[in-house]
Each structure stands twice: as structure tokens, then as C-alpha cells.
Amino acid sequence: MEVHVSLKGSAQLADSVYRQLKEAVLDGRLRAGEPLPSTRELARRLSVSRNTVMSAFQRLIAEGFLTSRVGAGTFVNETRELRGRRAPAGRALQPRPLWAALSRTEEPPSPDRPEYDFRLGAPDPSLFPWDEWRGLVAHELRGRMPLPTHPPPEGDGRLRTAIARHIGLSRAVLASAEDVLITSGAQQAFDLIGRVLVEPRAPVAVEDPGYPAFGRAMRALGARVVPVPVDGEGLDVSRLPARARAVYVTPSHQFPLGTRMSLARRMALLAWSAQRGAAIIEDDYDSEFRFDGRPLEPLQSLDPSGRVLYVGTFSKVMLPTLRVGFVVAPPSLMPSLRAAKRLTDSHGVLELQRALASFLDEGLFARHLRRMLRAYHERRDRLLSALQTELGHAVVALPSSAGLHVSVRCIDPDVDEEAWVRGAREAGVAVQPLRPYYRLRPHAGLALGYGLIPAAKIAEGIARLAAVSPGRFRPRRH
Numbered sequence: 001m002e003v004h005v006s007l008k009g010s011a012q013l014a015d016s017v018y019r020q021l022k023e024a025v026l027d028g029r030l031r032a033g034e035p036l037p038s039t040r041e042l043a044r045r046l047s048v049s050r051n052t053v054m055s056a057f058q059r060l061i062a063e064g065f066l067t068s069r070v071g072a073g074t075f076v077n078e079t080r081e082l083r084g085r086r087a088p089a090g091r092a093l094q095p096r097p098l099w100a101a102l103s104r105t106e107e108p109p110s111p112d113r114p115e116y117d118f119r120l121g122a123p124d125p126s127l128f129p130w131d132e133w134r135g136l137v138a139h140e141l142r143g144r145m146p147l148p149t150h151p152p153p154e155g156d157g158r159l160r161t162a163i164a165r166h167i168g169l170s171r172a173v174l175a176s177a178e179d180v181l182i183t184s185g186a187q188q189a190f191d192l193i194g195r196v197l198v199e200p201r202a203p204v205a206v207e208d209p210g211y212p213a214f215g216r217a218m219r220a221l222g223a224r225v226v227p228v229p230v231d232g233e234g235l236d237v238s239r240l241p242a243r244a245r246a247v248y249v250t251p252s253h254q255f256p257l258g259t260r261m262s263l264a265r266r267m268a269l270l271a272w273s274a275q276r277g278a279a280i281i282e283d284d285y286d287s288e289f290r291f292d293g294r295p296l297e298p299l300q301s302l303d304p305s306g307r308v309l310y311v312g313t314f315s316k317v318m319l320p321t322l323r324v325g326f327v328v329a330p331p332s333l334m335p336s337l338r339a340a341k342r343l344t345d346s347h348g349v350l351e352l353q354r355a356l357a358s359f360l361d362e363g364l365f366a367r368h369l370r371r372m373l374r375a376y377h378e379r380r381d382r383l384l385s386a387l388q389t390e391l392g393h394a395v396v397a398l399p400s401s402a403g404l405h406v407s408v409r410c411i412d413p414d415v416d417e418e419a420w421v422r423g424a425r426e427a428g429v430a431v432q433p434l435r436p437y438y439r440l441r442p443h444a445g446l447a448l449g450y451g452l453i454p455a456a457k458i459a460e461g462i463a464r465l466a467a468v469s470p471g472r473f474r475p476r477r478h
Ligand SMILES: Cc1ncc(COP(=O)(O)O)c(C=O)c1O
Pocket: 121, 184, 185, 186, 187, 188, 211, 250, 255, 283, 285, 312, 313, 314, 315, 320, 324, 325
């Protein structure tokens, strides 16, 4: 390990070595357990006497920063407590108030893996075809392919072609490769769209309840986020604000309720956007998992006027950690989206994009999807039936024909579902309350994901959830 110590002047060399090593331990450059160079070696590197280094080491050992082990050397001690006590020098730099507020919306990472995990958002990593994926990525990393000198910000051409074909076939989205821009997940697509479309303080309409990360991305860009209620048919178009610049919707599988936007609403939304000149951001995040019912046309393919931006992601069908998503945009916006992408992070990870293109082109994606569909279909059926048996008296499952989660409404709208969720957590069951997704009029309910929980654990998980349900819901056993 290299330690850089700068020695200015010759006075108090030992003190200088001591202070700089102490700083390095306190700010984490030297980590607990790490070995230090020998006193002889450090003295040689710094061109000071060995006595100088030895005296600095002795002070650090005496103060508990270092430990010396006979025959092994000198090592850094754990100093978490000491670090906490350090006073900042002067007033620390502060972010803009907007970002200070946004940082408070960050959810802390959950430390444990609950035994019965119904959390939303993630597919099952044990179903991921690791061997095939590793082969494709390794192929790209052999470095045999010529690297473009100026990679295009819209991403790898072969992947864009493969995506256009895939969504054309499976979702009837009208797109050619030129209409597709690869992003780092759907989230980056939202950010880029916001940058090129939305003026500061312009109203942007979102579903309520809705996906919070979209609204936050718009707030970060200075937009005014306006919640619009969702009912059984989807977003209530009659409640859209007159001057909205854009509206965000999840028509295939409303997040978080899971319902589908009716055809009548889709047509009304398109008519509204044509009349107002507003954009529609269609987030089709998990509709590859379709279980029953005929799929409705995406807004993008029903739209004759080119006002829909269709956003897709591989976070649910592959892995959220891959960070690959895309936006299908009208030609009028593509040059600006490319420029925004270039300024944000250039072109993403081309090697991964190429591996994904091969995964799609070689039919591996279609096979993977079929396997996932079978597995999730079974989990969903088990979940719905367990909900009916164990909690049928307390909750109603909302109709949902796609995706990786179902939501339920509590029959009693005043039930404290957050207390229920806390109780469940103590019983080893993780579920999500619906209330935090609302800004307007919340209705008590739960969202239950089946991406992470194995089929065999679902019935027991729901039984435990029922066992801790609020008193009046406890099933009467005869
Ligand atoms: C509604 C919705 N849209 C999009 C995404 C995907 O985001 P990303 O592609 O950035 O992982 C998620 C993921 O949880 C989601 O719930």
C-alpha cells in the first residue's frame, strides 16, 4: 500500500509524519486492518531517519490508531468512534435547497433480507441465465471488436435494431432503430426527457397514486409536479391541469395499483394531448409479464401525431443492476435527446449493450422470458389464491393482468396499514403499504411483489401476514 506523506521543511518531521498518517486513518484513506509499510521502508521512501518514523508510529500506537503485531507488522485499527467525534473545519458546503429536500426522500437501503419477501421492483436473480450472459459479456470483453472512435450517444446500433424489433413484435410499438435511444434504465430516460421538454416551473402531470421516482426527477429539473387521480380505468383525463407540458402514465400496469388503462381513457388522453400540444410519457416498465386478457395497444401505437414517448427497461425482464433501458421518441425530439445523453454520460457501456443485442438476436431473451413467465405466473396464482383464502374478508385484490406485483385494497379504508406492515415485518414478512404512493386521497392497501419470493413460500408468507392483520380482520376459525 502506498502512503503519501508530504514533508515541508525539516522541523518536527516526526510530528508531520504522525499528523498525516492520523488524518489518513480518520478520513478512511487508510482502512481498518490495512498493513503499514515497515518503519525502515517508510523512512527510505520519505528520506528521513528510521527514528523519525518510529517515533510517529509509537504515538499513533499509543493513541490507538495503529496496532503493532510482533513478527507481522503495524496495522490500522478500527476508528469509527474517533471519526464520529471529529468536528468539521468551518461550515461544510451545502447543496441547493432543492437537492437537500430531494436527499431526504432517499430511502435507506434495507439491511436485512426478510424471510418472506414481497417487496416490489425486483425480478428473481436466481432465474437469470447467468451462464449464457457471462459467455456473451466475456465475448465482448475479449477486445476483438473494433471500438468506435466516437461512440454514438444513442447507444449500440445492433441493440437499437433488436429492441425496435422486439417491441414491434411483442408490444406493437411502431419504431425503427433510429427512433430508439438506449439509456441507463428507465430513470435516465425520464431525466433526459425532462431536460429536453420541460421548462422550469412548467406543470408536469403524474398519476396519483404513482411512481415516486418519476416525480422526483421532474422536481429536480425545476418542474411543478401535479398529481392527477387514478380510478378503475386509469388516469382521470378530465382532471388534467390545462397547461401541463407533459403527463406521465403507466397504462399497461398502473404503478402501484396494477390496473390497466381502458381503451376509452387511452383515446381521451391522446385527444387531450393533441389538443394541448402536451407530451405523453408512457412507462411500459413490466408489461412483458402478461398473464391474461388481450393486451391493449400501447398509447405509442395509437398515436397518429407523434406526441408519445415510450419508455422501456430491462430492469424487470433481465436485472435492475444492468441499468439498460430505452426511449422511443418522435423524430422532432431525437437530436435533443441525443445531445442531452451525450452531456449526461456519453453513450453508456457499449460492451454490455452489445452483449444484450446478441442475447436478443440469438433468441436467448425469448427463451428467458418464457421461463420467467411460467415461474411468475405460478407465483401470481398462488399469491392471489392465498390472499383470497387468508385475507378475503379484509382486502380486495385489484384487477391486474401483467407485471410483477398485485395490489390489494383494505375493505376498511381507515385501517392503519402502516402498523400492519410493521407488524408483518416483525413476523418476517416484507410488504409495501400503498399510502405513501398517494399525494391526494389515499386509500389503505398493500402492494405485494412476487419477483423475489419463491412459489413455495407464498402461502406461508400470506398466512403470517393474515395472522398479524389488524384485530377485526383476524379470520374467525370455526
Ligand atoms: C413504474 C416503474 N417504472 C420504471 C422502473 C424501472 O426503472 P429503471 O429502469 O430505472 O430500473 C420501475 C422500477 O422499479 C418502476 O417501478
